[in-house]
Amino acid sequence: MFAGFTVPPTKQFDLGNGSDLLYFENFLERKEASGYLESLNNELPWIRPTLSVYGQKCEQPRETCYVADEGLPTYKYSGYQPIVYKWEDFPVLKIIANAVHSALPAAKFNSVLLNRYTNGNDYAAWHADDEKVHRVLLTCLKLILHANHKVQRGSYTQRDWEHSVPKRKRVNGLRINLTFRYITSEQR
Ligand SMILES: O=C(O)CCC(=O)C(=O)O
Numbered sequence: 001m002f003a004g005f006t007v008p009p010t011k012q013f014d015l016g017n018g019s020d021l022l023y024f025e026n027f028l029e030r031k032e033a034s035g036y037l038e039s040l041n042n043e044l045p046w047i048r049p050t051l052s053v054y055g056q057k058c059e060q061p062r063e064t065c066y067v068a069d070e071g072l073p074t075y076k077y078s079g080y081q082p083i084v085y086k087w088e089d090f091p092v093l094k095i096i097a098n099a100v101h102s103a104l105p106a107a108k109f110n111s112v113l114l115n116r117y118t119n120g121n122d123y124a125a126w127h128a129d130d131e132k133v134h135r136v137l138l139t140c141l142k143l144i145l146h147a148n149h150k151v152q153r154g155s156y157t158q159r160d161w162e163h164s165v166p167k168r169k170r171v172n173g174l175r176i177n178l179t180f181r182y183i184t185s186e187q188r
Pocket residue numbers: 113115124129142163164165177179
C-alpha cells in the first residue's frame with residue numbers, strides 16, 4: 001500500500017478492505033531507542049485523564065500526551081479532549097517524526113498520540129479508533145519504544161480493527177507507544 005520504503009518491512013500483512021500491517025524489526029538502534037524512551041518519559045507532560053465510558057467516569061488506565069499541527073479539527077475520545085502541544089515543544093519528537101518520515105516518505109501524518117504504560121498494570125481495553133467527528137486515520141504508525149520495533153498499521157487498520165494492550169501482571173517495565181495519525185474532517 002505505501003510505496004517507497006527506504007528499508008523494506010520485515011513482515012507485511014494485507015488484511016483486506018484497505019487495511020494492512022507492516023512490521024519493521026530494529027527500526028532504531030537499541031541505544032538510540034532507549035535514549036528516546038528516556039527523553040519522552042522525562043520531558044513530556046503526561047496526564048492520566050478522567051474518561052466517560054458508557055456514562056461512567058473512570059480514570060484512563062495509562063497516561064497520554066497529544067501533539068499536533070495547528071488548526072486541525074478537535075480531537076476528542078471518550079469525553080476527553082487532550083491539550084494540544086506543538087511539535088516544537090519537544091525536540092525529541094521531531095527527531096522521531098523525521099526518522100519515521102524518511103523511512104516511509106509516502107505516509108502522511110499531522111499529529112501523534114502518545115501512550116505511557118508505567119508497568120503491566122496499565123492497559124488499553126479493546127477498541128477501534130473510529131471517532132466520528134474528525135473521522136480519518138489514513139495512516140497510523142506505532143512505534144513501540146521499549147521493544148524498538150515499529151508496527152505500521154496502514155490506512156483503515158486502526159479504524160476497522162479492534163486492538164488492545166492487555167494487563168501483564170509480571171511486567172515491570174515502561175512502555176511508550178506513539179500513534180502517528182492523519183486527522184481530517186473530510187468524510188470518507
Ligand atoms: O499503546 C497502544 O499500542 C495502543 C494505543 C491505542 O490504541 C490508541 O491510543 O488508540
